[in-house]
Amino acid sequence: MRTLFYVLQKEFIQVRRDKVMLRMIIMLPIVQMLVLVYASTYDLKNVNIFLVDKDMSSTSRQLASKIDASPFFTINNTSFNPEEGENEILNNRDDMVLVIQKGFERDLMREDKAKLQLLVNAIDGQSAQIGYFYAASVIGDFNKHIIAEWKGLPDFKPPYQINTPSRFWYNSELEYKWYMAPGVLALLVTLIGLNLSSTSLVKEKEQGTIEQLNVTPIKKIQFLAGKLIPFVVIALFDLSFGLFLARMVFNLPIVGNLGLVFSFGVLYLIGILGLGLFVSTVANTQQQVMFVTFFFMMIFILMSGIFTPVESMPQWAQLIDQANPVYHFMRVLRMVILKGSHFEDLIHEFVALCILGITFLTLALKRYRKTA
């Protein structure tokens, strides 16, 4: 016990002396929570529209002002030449070109129908679709109104209509930040845990201190515990710090049990740190370690479902994701924090994290031998 205490003390002193590491531990949660959460929003705002109004009628002007009034769209430029609009899209200054042909009002009045042209920059397929959908619904709405106006009916309603009033559960205001925050928290914990644990063991190799330690009667388990426990503590500190920031800055509702969040945090970290230790038993320099952990981080994060829902990935990818600890932990965080899920709802994640944790730790223990 006394040995373990000294080993832990030594690790903490080393972290404290490492100014760069210390700054990272403090700065990482702040930057990630404040920058990443705000920046990576999928809320569609500020779609810039290039308007080509060749009709110049009162109806076309009404349509234009209706679109401009919507919070999603801004009419950025107008011209009579659609080619200019295409150039604007090529230059990435505008996202959409709306072309109103000459005779729009006349066709609408005489033939009861008229055509509009909508050119959408679809480099980013998802936001193009959302933008198109929004624009179409604004135009559809406008359509209903002019019919009502011309027919002289107070509030025209088509005879048959299915109405789907919707209510969004768990995040009723569709606040994207609330969805992102638990995801970014999971990233934060992963980044800190994986980097700290993997570099600390390999540092002992690089400095040769492992050679000196290996000839002492220190037990394997004491040594590895000395590498695990401090980083679990630090990563949990960052988790709580990040949660605190999310609560204070964007009022993240924490519906579920915080104890559950932290218990899963410990379980998750044991696995992640086990992976970090495993990587550092295989590698010999900090560079190699950084390279390998970066490789794992990229795959883990991009497949974790932070940006794209895992449910829409191909079946094989979803299967692979079962071995992705970040995916499970992110689910746990989102479910507990946003929905208030209980442990019974998280059995699957619990089992998966246990299996992954035991696997990584066993690998690390097996690979770390005291004799070369």
Added chain:
Amino acid sequence: MISIQNISKSYKDVPAVRDISFEVQKGELFGLIGPDGAGKTTLMRILMTLLIQDEGKATMNKLDVVNDYKEIRKIVGYMPGRFSLYQDLTVEENLNFFATVFKTTVAENYELIKDIYIQIEPFKNRLAGKLSGGMKQKLALSCALIHKPEILVLDEPTTGVDAVSRKEFWDMLKKLQKQGITILVSTPYMDEAVLCNRVALMQKGKVLDINTPQKLIENYTRKLYAIRSKDMHQLIQDLRAWEKTDSAFAFGQYLHVTGKDDEVEATEFENYLLKKNHLELQVFDIPPTIEDVFMDRMAEQ
């Protein structure tokens, strides 16, 4: 105390240590002397249970280096060739840490390290990485001694240390030896060989000879000359080109030269070199040093 029998070790296909056998007595200060790549570190790492030999058997205080490695680690102190303490811990923290890992305290064995530690104590709050080379060496020795080992293994402890610190270091080793600690030390410096009780001359993984330094020198019966002239570079080339020269090595300001079958007289060297127009020529007999012995043995191989 240390017994090595037919130890061999190869890294892939490159043999590092080839069939080495020798014994070190209790309380002996035993030196492994040899150039870089002679296999000194490999042999020490095998003894320190950090490496497993391919063949042979070695014991430390009757404990087998493979089977009883756990016991061995309790009774030996090791100082690797590279400074291997925590550079980001202070002198005191390092010492306390290693004391605890060995399940002891600094106070308990302070008597043993007192002489050494007292010299670095004024810097006990300084980070180990910020110490000078000589002080690092003293700290490393203190840490290796903190658990009162019966055997001390030191891998090139004086490499990269200034001459004064080197001398101090050897004085410390002598003192430790008096306290009954068996010491195995390696060094590439020939002048340190004479400070050992016995030395093993090593080259290319083999032991060339084992004896006391005095005996090694006594056994050297060849005629040795010291030669010097104004142009030393030309001198060594001319000597090596001559068919009657056996060996010529630079030793400080002089060349140490032997003749073929030791039948070449000083005057013959002189005449030959005068013919080659060497100025300020000096040729005289010189008693051999341990280095001459080693050079001679290496040339035999």
